[in-house]
Amino acid sequence: MDVLTIETASKTYPVYVGTNILDQLSVFIKDSIPDLTTIMVITDETVAKLYSNDIRAALENFNTEFCIVPSGERAKTFDVYYQALSFAFEKKLDRKSLVIAFGGGAIGDLGGFVASTYMRGIPFIQVPTTILSHDSAVGGKVAINHPLGKNMIGSFYQPEAVLYDLTFLQSLPQNEKLSGFAEVIKHSLIHDPSFYDWLVTNINSIEALDGEKLHHSLKRGIEIKNHFVSKDERETGIRAYLNFGHTLGHAIEAEMGYGQWTHGESVMVGILFALQLSKDFAGLNFQTEPLKEWLHQLGYETEIPQELSVQNLVSRMKQDKKSIGQKVNFVLLEEIGRPKLYEVSDEEIEKQLLIFQQ
């Protein structure tokens, strides 16, 4: 097991990463949460079906209540948020209570937001269960969705700890594994060329990804995420670099209709587009073909879906909250591991998208 330390302006906390480490949860709670009254575990239907026995056993010495919500984005609605708060009141949670978010990024975001707002904030612990949550469980952004904006109702609220037991990841469907691993690849590209080379050399199947290689990939991914969030907890500067690939990625995800392509699959195409722009605007020297071949081998799409229109994608990108005025703000790479923000005009994006689609 590795213990990484996340240091942000508001809090320092440990991230435990390993296999079969769920025992650590009660040890941490006993040592770190004095006078604990009640634990509220927030989890989703899928994770509960697979792992409720494990988490129950791990928490058998505590007074524990289970709040089970719908799986996926359906967990991040006002209704579900309200129901979770009602559950907390009914079970008489108080300031000495603890929320445990047990699930993927959707559960971490919901559980963290419940914890951050119930009685003005009670402690919470993340017990993530997806590859994507190496990203979402670290950094303290918690949120639910509004019909007019994803993740737009939320706060910055750090957990007491993150316990990342990689045993849970084996039951993930292939498309969810691909989705999460895209963020690992992103982390390597924006910060660590030698980690990127390591990934390309060592990871030749997402399906068979386990053991040491999975551990190293996620540990390094968390360390890189930490590098950006620890210096910029509230996203006033370098944290924005984590949006590499997300400008077009979000547009594809939204244009396809959420749930058609996973977040990471859309971001992967966004990354390829951002690399093309980087070569043209930021002087990046990089061979895209070997990367594409590797991505195909892993099971990623590398092109924008035929049915999407360039004009619609451009107007989506302009709506993106990171764009300023008429120009779209792109994270580009001057070298692998050296990101920088560039403003790109609509006309230029449109032109580049047409080239990208050829």
Ligand code: NAD
């Ligand atoms: P998720 O929680 O929706 O999980 C994806 C699917 O996998 C769900 O259907 C879930 O039930 C299922 N699942 C979870 N664990 C499983 C397991 N071990 N075995 C089998 N199935 C399992 O989503 P995610 O992909 O983990 O995360 C995406 C969410 O995270 C989005 O809502 C996104 O906005 C958010 N996010 C937040 C941050 C942040 O910094 N807070 C960063 C990135 C993404």
Ligand code: MG
């Ligand atoms: Mg993302």
